[in-house]
Amino acid sequence: MNTVNNNNYDVIVIGGGITGAGTARDCAMRGLKVLLVERHDFSTGATGRNHGLLHSGARYAVTDHESATECIKENMILRKIARHCVEETEGLFITLPEDDLNFQSTFVQKCNDAGIRAEVIDPELARIMEPAVNPELIGAVKVPDASVDPFRLTMANVLDAKLHGADALVYHEVVDVLVEQNRVVGVKLRNNHNGETFNAYSKITINAAGIWGTLVAQMAGVKINMFPAKGSLLIFGHRVNNMVINRCRKPANADILVPDDAVCVIGTTSDRVPIETCDDMRVTPEEVELLLAEGMKLAPSLGTTRILRAYAGVRPLVASDDDPSGRSISRGIVTLDHEKRDGLAGLLTITGGKMMTYRLMAEEVTDLACEKLGVTKRCETATTPLPGSEPIEKEKKISFSQKAAAGRHGTLNRDVERGDVTSDALVCECEGVSVGEVRYAVTKLHVHNLINLRRRTRVGMGTCQGELCACRAAGVMCGDDEGAQRAINDLSGFMNERWKGQQPVAWGDNLAEAQLTAKIYQGMLGVDKLANERRVEYYEI
Amino acid sequence: MKFDVIIIGGGLSGLTAGIALAEAGKDVALVSAGQSTLHFGGGSLDLLGYDEQGNEVKNPLDAISNLNGNHPYKKIEDVSRLAGVAKKVLERAGIATAGEANHNHWRVSPIGALLPTWLSLEGMATVEDAGTMPWKRVALVNVVNFLDFPTKFLAAGLRNRGVEVDVKAFTLPELEQLRKSPTEMRSTNIAKVIETNNLIAKIANEVNDIAGGYDMVLLPAVLGIGSSETSRHLLKAIKVPANYVATLPPSVPGVRMQTLLRKRFTALGGTFFTGDQVIEGNFEGDTLKGVKTAKLDGTTLEADNFVLATGSFMSRGLVADYNHVYEPALGVDVEDLGLDRNTWSKIDVTESQPYMEMGVKTDSCLRCQRAGNTIANLYAAGSILGGHNSIKRLDSAGVDMLTALQAVNNILK
Numbered sequence: 001m002n003t004v005n006n007n008n009y010d011v012i013v014i015g016g017g018i019t020g021a022g023t024a025r026d027c028a029m030r031g032l033k034v035l036l037v038e039r040h041d042f043s044t045g046a047t048g049r050n051h052g053l054l055h056s057g058a059r060y061a062v063t064d065h066e067s068a069t070e071c072i073k074e075n076m077i078l079r080k081i082a083r084h085c086v087e088e089t090e091g092l093f094i095t096l097p098e099d100d101l102n103f104q105s106t107f108v109q110k111c112n113d114a115g116i117r118a119e120v121i122d123p124e125l126a127r128i129m130e131p132a133v134n135p136e137l138i139g140a141v142k143v144p145d146a147s148v149d150p151f152r153l154t155m156a157n158v159l160d161a162k163l164h165g166a167d168a169l170v171y172h173e174v175v176d177v178l179v180e181q182n183r184v185v186g187v188k189l190r191n192n193h194n195g196e197t198f199n200a201y202s203k204i205t206i207n208a209a210g211i212w213g214t215l216v217a218q219m220a221g222v223k224i225n226m227f228p229a230k231g232s233l234l235i236f237g238h239r240v241n242n243m244v245i246n247r248c249r250k251p252a253n254a255d256i257l258v259p260d261d262a263v264c265v266i267g268t269t270s271d272r273v274p275i276e277t278c279d280d281m282r283v284t285p286e287e288v289e290l291l292l293a294e295g296m297k298l299a300p301s302l303g304t305t306r307i308l309r310a311y312a313g314v315r316p317l318v319a320s321d322d323d324p325s326g327r328s329i330s331r332g333i334v335t336l337d338h339e340k341r342d343g344l345a346g347l348l349t350i351t352g353g354k355m356m357t358y359r360l361m362a363e364e365v366t367d368l369a370c371e372k373l374g375v376t377k378r379c380e381t382a383t384t385p386l387p388g389s390e391p392i393e394k395e396k397k398i399s400f401s402q403k404a405a406a407g408r409h410g411t412l413n414r415d416v417e418r419g420d421v422t423s424d425a426l427v428c429e430c431e432g433v434s435v436g437e438v439r440y441a442v443t444k445l446h447v448h449n450l451i452n453l454r455r456r457t458r459v460g461m462g463t464c465q466g467e468l469c470a471c472r473a474a475g476v477m478c479g480d481d482e483g484a485q486r487a488i489n490d491l492s493g494f495m496n497e498r499w500k501g502q503q504p505v506a507w508g509d510n511l512a513e514a515q516l517t518a519k520i521y522q523g524m525l526g527v528d529k530l531a532n533e534r535r536v537e538y539y540e541i
Numbered sequence: 542m543k544f545d546v547i548i549i550g551g552g553l554s555g556l557t558a559g560i561a562l563a564e565a566g567k568d569v570a571l572v573s574a575g576q577s578t579l580h581f582g583g584g585s586l587d588l589l590g591y592d593e594q595g596n597e598v599k600n601p602l603d604a605i606s607n608l609n610g611n612h613p614y615k616k617i618e619d620v621s622r623l624a625g626v627a628k629k630v631l632e633r634a635g636i637a638t639a640g641e642a643n644h645n646h647w648r649v650s651p652i653g654a655l656l657p658t659w660l661s662l663e664g665m666a667t668v669e670d671a672g673t674m675p676w677k678r679v680a681l682v683n684v685v686n687f688l689d690f691p692t693k694f695l696a697a698g699l700r701n702r703g704v705e706v707d708v709k710a711f712t713l714p715e716l717e718q719l720r721k722s723p724t725e726m727r728s729t730n731i732a733k734v735i736e737t738n739n740l741i742a743k744i745a746n747e748v749n750d751i752a753g754g755y756d757m758v759l760l761p762a763v764l765g766i767g768s769s770e771t772s773r774h775l776l777k778a779i780k781v782p783a784n785y786v787a788t789l790p791p792s793v794p795g796v797r798m799q800t801l802l803r804k805r806f807t808a809l810g811g812t813f814f815t816g817d818q819v820i821e822g823n824f825e826g827d828t829l830k831g832v833k834t835a836k837l838d839g840t841t842l843e844a845d846n847f848v849l850a851t852g853s854f855m856s857r858g859l860v861a862d863y864n865h866v867y868e869p870a871l872g873v874d875v876e877d878l879g880l881d882r883n884t885w886s887k888i889d890v891t892e893s894q895p896y897m898e899m900g901v902k903t904d905s906c907l908r909c910q911r912a913g914n915t916i917a918n919l920y921a922a923g924s925i926l927g928g929h930n931s932i933k934r935l936d937s938a939g940v941d942m943l944t945a946l947q948a949v950n951n952i953l954k
Contacts (some may be wrong), residue, residue: 004874090666118865148629185717194941200815227885282888285882285883311806358855360904398548399723400724401723409736421685421712421720422686424720424723425686425688425720425723426688426723426724426726426727427688429724434723435686435688468789468790469902471652471691471789472688472689472691472789474691474694475688475691475692475693475694476688478694480692481697481700481701483693484693484694484696484698485697487693487694488652488694492891495890496889496890496891497888498659498890499889500888503886503888506861506885506886506896507861507863507885508860508861508862508863509860511854511885511886511896512854512855512861513855514858514886515853515854515897516581516857518890518894518897519578519581519855519931519932519937520581520789520790520930522891522933523649523931523932523937524581524582524650524787524790524792525650525654525789526650526652526654526655526656527650527652527654528891529654529656530652530653530654530694530698
């Protein structure tokens with residue numbers, strides 16, 4: 001499934017995050033021949049390292065009217081086209097005694113200006129609607145925030161791009177941009193599994209590589225001034241809140257708590273970091289402390305809830321072009337036509353923005369690509385449901401794992417084999433993942449290893465963090481004896497990557513669980529004795 | 542209530558101490574939260590598998606004498622003798638084992654690793670010399686789609702060592718019934734179905750149909766929760782040599798060990814408080830007078846001597862909160878190695894993790910300390926002792942049993 005049909009494309013999209021996936025979808029839907037390339041797995045960059053918040057835009061209402069307007073529009077669109085990726089939780093903006101209650105009226109006014117329905121409610125009502133909220137609150141505003149699964153959303157875009165004829169390659173890294181007479185004609189790709197390189201050609205190359213877009217531009221000989229901003233977050237072991245809880249004040253550190261599936265996430269911090277560090281972000285003890293302290297102000301019970309893991313992403317902030325100092329940084333969408341800007345034809349960059357506005361970003365850059373290619377077909381991504389979110393077929397009575405799978409894959413759940421003893425055997429009890437679902441993910445969703453599988457199915461994301469399910473899943477995924485050795489190496493890599501996220505928060509139950517996992521995998525199974533290769537998978541979430 | 546000795550903790554270490562004291566005629570009570578890390582063991586007991594350089598150990602007794610001074614074995618007067626006593630304790634509890642303290646053999650792990658070990662339960666697949674496999678043609682016979690017996694890994698592991706392996710599977714109507722809820726296909730549930738429905742003969746038939754031409758049949762260890770009778774019975778009914786390999790947890794042989802040890806303890810007259818935990822100690826000067834538990838409301842359990850065998854972090858014998866490591870039952874002193882939270886662990890999971898070496902402080906007689914003072918009648922045993930990394934050394938069962946027996950000796954002196 002990872003073969004390139006031929007080497008000539010209308011468009012090559014670089015970057016398998018949500019922006020690249022959305023762009024590939026849009027281009028493919030306009031009838032272009034598309035190749036999407038990603039150097040690691042889908043959604044390994046900032047896409048998989050945020051809150052999973054479907055912003056209403058309220059957070060930006062006071063400081064950034066344009067972003068707020070974009071957010072609420074895209075929010076309403078995604079609820080329709082990506083129904084199976086969105087949970088309609090609603091959100092609260094709370095004012096605490098230490099905050100200025102006068103800010104609330106400005107906030108509500110600005111929300112209304114941006115088209116965001118913001119409703120002031122009685123703090124007492126807020127306590128009833130969201131029992132986890134800090135009972136000290138003195139003000140509350142209800143807004144249409146929701147939560148979204150970025151992994152699922154990215155995959156749905158990739159699947160739809162492929163349904164419209166696109167090719168997609170994961171673990172293929174752009175190692176050079178091919179330039180002929182001031183025109184980008186394609187890219188040199190390296191297969192990161194076996195090291196082989198080959199060229200792929202296209203009329204237009206779209207750089208959608210997030211913060212790493214600055215490096216792609218460099219390969220093409222042009223400069224984009226980016227400012228990597230690290231944001232750290234903590235995942236808690238269960239879902240403390242059912243509504244998104246925000247602080248009603250100017251955006252600051254750690255003031256959003258989002259319920260995602262069976263967990264909840266507090267974040268973020270914001271710090272400039274050097275580009276060289278973006279491949280291996282670690283959450284510092286100071287960040288953990290800050291996130292925990294601020295998080296407890298939103299929902300005090302976080303103080304007694306187990307933290308599952310800590311992770312960090314990097315926002316691709318872009319300096320406005322005439323200001324290399326980086327003082328005027330926007331969160332808005334930045335589309336660069338390098339032909340106009342740098343005299344380099346055939347290359348477009350789409351960057352800035354945020355996960356929420358990925359579809360709009362894709363639309364903007366695809367419009368530009370179409371214009372250059374003389375294609376007139378209009379964008380339909382705002383009205384066409386993503387695969388998995390088509391109108392619901394009436395389901396018969398279904399089991400726990402079927403329900404769980406339906407939650408994860410939407411209507412695509414019909415492609416998961418079931419009904420026989422092999423397919424129905426459960427791999428992961430916490431998340432209800434069956435053998436059939438694992439096989440579906442392996443054959444249809446570009447799964448090469450356990451970490452990919454986790455992103456597609458949530459295997460190992462529960463409170464046990466892969467205690468038994470990782471070994472079961474590895475057993476299901478491996479084929480012959482050679483495959484078995486690879487799977488053991490994979491298992492060893494998976495345990496190490498899980499630990500990376502746990503280690504910054506390794507105390508209490510987390511440390512106890514980590515010790516038990518080590519006892520099982522190292523002491524009882526001897527995975528460390530059998531693994532014969534240290535697989536360095538891209539740092540994970 | 543007054544006893545001679547109260548044991549806190551019902552795992553391998555606590556039960557070993559309880560049994561040894563009861564065998565010596567003491568009136569013993571044991572307070573257990575119920576769970577035991579035996580459930581995560583593989584049907585073998587390790588004494589010392591790897592030395593401090595990470596080399597495989599052939600003769601544990603020799604290697605133990607070369608361990609660093611903090612290792613709990615350094616507080617044991619005669620390792621060789623107590624290893625012999627430990628084996629006898631197990632035997633008298635109905636747990637037959639094979640193995641010697643001066644000569645490791647190799648256990649077959651559920652994913653096909655060969656790991657050095659001391660004692661293996663009867664019927665478990667073991668290898669005398671990791672360099673020469675004793676089998677030429679092996680049939681791995683699993684229950685259909687029982688995922689906790691990872692046959693592909695096991696087969697690959699054996700084939701890498703030159704063994705011909707075929708993977709087979711069987712099922713029975715009773716097991717299909719169990720499968721109706723997929724979460725039920727776990728080792729202990731399978732064991733219950735087989736035992737309550739008397740399926741041994743039927744299984745033997747299924748296996749015998751498959752087993753022709755093999756010199757070894759390896760089965761998942763899913764038999765014998767309460768005794769080794771059924772597991773022994775099945776091996777006899779199979780016409781070719783057959784052994785068990787441990788499954789992913791829960792480990793049926795581990796559950797069986799705990800069950801039999803507990804039975805032995807109560808048969809000797811020991812008092813077992815289960816599902817309870819010690820929450821407070823009543824200290825007078827340098828002596829522990831009694832303990833209070835969560836469930837025995839207000840009642841103090843008194844004794845002349847106490848053994849603290851509540852395990853490490855995973856058993857909640859040690860607790861790490863945001864800023865420090867403490868012992869939650871009695872508040873005895875913990876050796877936290879002077880580390881702050883950010884250095885308790887290392888970023889690479891396969892590195893030796895510093896937290897693994899934490900434990901309660903003890904004197905040379907295994908007596909605990911409180912606020913720097915040795916408590917004259919409170920002994921620590923098992924995984925709550927620090928000074929070693931049981932996962933890297935593969936020495937946890939040995940430490941559990943031998944420190945328990947040493948504590949008992951110290952009490953009886």
